Amino acid sequence: MTGANLLPGCGRTKAIAVLAALSLSACTMTVVEAPAAPTAPAAAAVPSVPMGQQWLYGSAEGAISIRQTYAQLTSYALAKAKARPADSVIIDEATGKPFACGNKPLAAVFDADETLIWNIGPMRWFALTGSEFDAKTWDQWEKTGTGKAAAMPGALEAMAALRAAGITPIANTNRSATNAAGSEQTLAAAGLGEFKHGETLFLMGDDATGSSKDQRRATIASRWCVVAMAGDQLGDFRNAFNKPEAPPLARRTMATAAPFDGLWGNGWFLFANPVYGPSIRGGFDDIFPPETRWEPQDQQGAR
Amino acid sequence: MTGANLLPGCGRTKAIAVLAALSLSACTMTVVEAPAAPTAPAAAAVPSVPMGQQWLYGSAEGAISIRQTYAQLTSYALAKAKARPADSVIIDEATGKPFACGNKPLAAVFDADETLIWNIGPMRWFALTGSEFDAKTWDQWEKTGTGKAAAMPGALEAMAALRAAGITPIANTNRSATNAAGSEQTLAAAGLGEFKHGETLFLMGDDATGSSKDQRRATIASRWCVVAMAGDQLGDFRNAFNKPEAPPLARRTMATAAPFDGLWGNGWFLFANPVYGPSIRGGFDDIFPPETRWEPQDQQGAR
Numbered sequence: 001m002t003g004a005n006l007l008p009g010c011g012r013t014k015a016i017a018v019l020a021a022l023s024l025s026a027c028t029m030t031v032v033e034a035p036a037a038p039t040a041p042a043a044a045a046v047p048s049v050p051m052g053q054q055w056l057y058g059s060a061e062g063a064i065s066i067r068q069t070y071a072q073l074t075s076y077a078l079a080k081a082k083a084r085p086a087d088s089v090i091i092d093e094a095t096g097k098p099f100a101c102g103n104k105p106l107a108a109v110f111d112a113d114e115t116l117i118w119n120i121g122p123m124r125w126f127a128l129t130g131s132e133f134d135a136k137t138w139d140q141w142e143k144t145g146t147g148k149a150a151a152m153p154g155a156l157e158a159m160a161a162l163r164a165a166g167i168t169p170i171a172n173t174n175r176s177a178t179n180a181a182g183s184e185q186t187l188a189a190a191g192l193g194e195f196k197h198g199e200t201l202f203l204m205g206d207d208a209t210g211s212s213k214d215q216r217r218a219t220i221a222s223r224w225c226v227v228a229m230a231g232d233q234l235g236d237f238r239n240a241f242n243k244p245e246a247p248p249l250a251r252r253t254m255a256t257a258a259p260f261d262g263l264w265g266n267g268w269f270l271f272a273n274p275v276y277g278p279s280i281r282g283g284f285d286d287i288f289p290p291e292t293r294w295e296p297q298d299q300q301g302a303r
Numbered sequence: 304m305t306g307a308n309l310l311p312g313c314g315r316t317k318a319i320a321v322l323a324a325l326s327l328s329a330c331t332m333t334v335v336e337a338p339a340a341p342t343a344p345a346a347a348a349v350p351s352v353p354m355g356q357q358w359l360y361g362s363a364e365g366a367i368s369i370r371q372t373y374a375q376l377t378s379y380a381l382a383k384a385k386a387r388p389a390d391s392v393i394i395d396e397a398t399g400k401p402f403a404c405g406n407k408p409l410a411a412v413f414d415a416d417e418t419l420i421w422n423i424g425p426m427r428w429f430a431l432t433g434s435e436f437d438a439k440t441w442d443q444w445e446k447t448g449t450g451k452a453a454a455m456p457g458a459l460e461a462m463a464a465l466r467a468a469g470i471t472p473i474a475n476t477n478r479s480a481t482n483a484a485g486s487e488q489t490l491a492a493a494g495l496g497e498f499k500h501g502e503t504l505f506l507m508g509d510d511a512t513g514s515s516k517d518q519r520r521a522t523i524a525s526r527w528c529v530v531a532m533a534g535d536q537l538g539d540f541r542n543a544f545n546k547p548e549a550p551p552l553a554r555r556t557m558a559t560a561a562p563f564d565g566l567w568g569n570g571w572f573l574f575a576n577p578v579y580g581p582s583i584r585g586g587f588d589d590i591f592p593p594e595t596r597w598e599p600q601d602q603q604g605a606r
Contacts (some may be wrong), residue, residue, distance in 0.1 A: 018490060023337050026502075033604060035539045044351040047587075048586070049585060049589075049590045050354070051353070051354060051355050051577060052355060052358070052577055054551070054574075054582070054583050054584055054585050054590055055577035055582050055583055056577070057591070058550070058551040058552070058555075058582075058584075058589055058590035059551055059554070059581075059582035059583070059584075059585075060537055060544070060554045060557070060558040060559065061535070061536065061537065061573060061574075061575075061576065061580070061582040062577075062582065063555050063559060064558065064559065064567050064573045065372075065573055065574075065575045067559070067567055067568065068375065068567055068568035068572065068573060069368075069371065069373065069506050071567070071568040071569065072375045072568060074372065079307055080406070087575070093555065093561070095548050096319055099307060110586075113545050120590075120591050120592075121595055121596070121597030122597065122599075123591075124591040124595075124596065124597070125589075125597060125598055125599065126324075126586065127587075128587060129602075132485055137599045139534050140599045140600055140601075142599070144597075144600060145597060146595070148594075148595045148597040149595070150592070150595055153559075156560070171405075177433075189465065197446045207490075213352070217317055218513075231365070233364065234363055234364065241363070248357070248361040248362055248363070249361070251362070251363045252361075252362065252363040253364050254363070255363040255367065256363065256370070256456075258366065262345035264370055264371055264374070265365045265370065265374040265375060266369035266374065269371065270364060270367045270368055270371060270393065271368075272364075272365075272368045272575040272577075273358075273364065274354060274355050274358035274365075274575075274577040277361035277364070278362075279357070279361075279363065279364040279365065280354050280357050280362070281357060281361075281362075282352060282357050282361040282362075283349075283352060284352055284430075284431060286352075286361055287356060287357055287360050287427075288350045288352075288360070288426075288427040289423075289453070290422050292423045292424055292451045293424070293427065293451070294424030294425065294427070294428065294444070294448060294451040295437075296425075296428065296443045296444075297443055297447060298443075299432075
C-alpha cells in the first residue's frame, strides 16, 4: 500500500481552485480570485495528484467510463447513419429547431480537450508545481504539446468505426486559431487521424463570437449532417447551457429539461470530467439538498 | 460568482484520504493510515465540498453522465430480453465461463451505493465535520438513512422500464445483512421499488465470503438469467478485479483486457464515482505516463 498517495495534499489547492474555474471548451478563461484560505506550509515536499485526476487519468474505472461512452456514441452514430436522419443533432439557436440534414455528408462533432484527448502534459505540470492554470502555459501547450497528449480510451476505435461508416469526425474546440498547426499535429500524433483547420477542425477565433461554439456549430451544420455530438462541458452542446455563474442545481435543471433530456445518450454524449470546468463548484447547500440532511444519532446537534 | 466555493479546503483532507481507501462495494473496510502531512489550521471555519462530490452529486455534467449510463443499460437489457440470451453476464469463477440462462426469469443486478442511490447523507456529514469515514457512522447510516438517500439520476426510469419488460432488478451490495431492514427501506423510500433480502437483495454476511460478491453473484445466477450488471467499482463485476493494492495501470490493464474489454457497455455498465474507492489513488508516476511528460519551454528544468 502506498498510503501516502491516497492523501490529497494541500499544496495543490490553488491550482485546483483555478482549474475548476476554467472551462477549456466553452468558457472565457476567467481566473477566479481565490480567497485567503488556510494554506499548507510551503514546505510540502511532494504534492499529491488531485483526486479527479487520479480517477479520470489513472484508474480502471475512469478509463471504463470513457470507453463506455465512446461505445455508446459509436453504436448510436452507426445506426443513425444507416437510416440517414432528416435532422442534425445540432440545434439552430435562431429557430430552436435542429438543422436539416438534406444531402449533406455525415459527420460527428467532438470537443477536443478531455473529449478526444487527455491533456495530461499540462495537468501534471500544474499539479506537480502547485501552480495555477495560466493562459501563457496553456498557449505553449497548444503550440508544443504534440506527442504528449493521449487519445482517450476508446477514441481511436471510435474514430476508425465512424470513418469506416462514412461519418467524418470533426473537432470544435476552444483552442486558439492562432495555434491551429499545433492542435492539428497534436490530434494526429495521438493517433486520431486528420483534423484540418477550417474543414474538420474549428477553433476559437474562427469567427467573432469568442468562446461560444454556437456559430461554429452552425457553420458545421451548414455543411454536414451531424449524427452525434460529444463533449465534457455543457457549452459543447449549446452555449445557452454555459452559465458557470448559475447555481449547480439550476444548471442541472436547465440542461436536463425537455426537450434536451431526451438527447443525452441519444445524439448528445457527455464524457466524465471531474478535473476542471464549471461543473466543479458549489457549497454544501448547493450540493446536498436540505431534505437529505442526516447526522449520526450519537452526534446530533454537533453541527 | 461564489469564488470561495471553488476552493477545496484543506480541512477535508483527512476525510478524503480515508474515503478514498474505502470501497463500499467490494473491499474490506480498511482504514489507511494517513501519513503526517501538512494540515490546515483547525480553525478553518467552513470546510469545502470535495471536488469529486461537487461534480458527481451537484453538477449537470455528473447527473448527465449517470443518466447516460442508465439509458445505455436499459436499452441493452431490453434488447437482450427480447432475444432471450443463452448466457448470463455473470461469470462462473469456477469455469471462467458465463452461467447459463436456461429458463430462468430475467434479472439485472446492481450494486446499491453510488449505483442505485447516492449516499449524500453521510458524505455531507463526513465532509462538513472534516471527519474520517468510520464504520460506526456508516452502520448508523444503514440503519437510519431511510428517506435521506437519493435515487441516482435516471434510476427510477430504468427500474420502471426493466420491470415493465419482465426484468427484475436485484441489488448485490456490501451493506450488512444485519441491517437488511434499513437497506430495504432506504431503497424503497428512494422510489426504487421493492428489494427483498434473500430474494432480490443480497448483502455482506449472506455467505461466509465476506466482501467478495462472487458467491452472491453465483447464487443469483443459479436462480436468474442476468442480462445486465452494474456498479461503480471493479469488485461489482468480478472479485478478481478487486485489487486496490495493485498499481493503477495494472488494475486498468487487468479490467480492460480480453475477454472483459468487450463486456463494458455491453452487459457490464460502470457508473462514474470520483468520490471514493480504490480508483482514487496513485502518485505522479502512476497517473502520468513518462512518455507524456511535458513542461513549458520557459520553465524547463524547473522541476
